[in-house]
Amino acid sequence: IDYKNEVIHVRRSFTHWEMSDSTKGHRDRDVPLHDRIIRLLEQWQKQCPSDTIVFPSKRKNEPDKRMSVDTFRQKVWNPTADAVGLKGTRIHDRRHVYIQWMVSLNVNPS
Secondary structure, three states: OEEEOOOOEEOEEEEOEEEEEOOOOOOOOOOOOOOOHHHHHHHHHHHOOOOOOEEEOOOOOOOOEEHHHHHHHHHHHHHHHOOOOOOOOOHHHHHHHHHHHHHHOOOOOO
């Protein structure tokens, strides 16, 4: 996460219960982040520091392992979505909203 420039650099992905060496589309990308998201991520990193994983496991015996999807949803996604007024939204819903937003601004979402 590049806090100064408010983007997250996506270089790898987690699919089929394994971390891959590249993204699903085999292209690195930078995703812009809203300043509220930046503040939440900064708070999260203080609670669960990691240089390589955004959402690491809190288990002391697994500091370099990622948090499970179910734990992420329960501990991070749902409370965050609720806090910003998006209760009940799914993680994938954000992708669709982002694309619709880009199209409404006449920006090519790809």
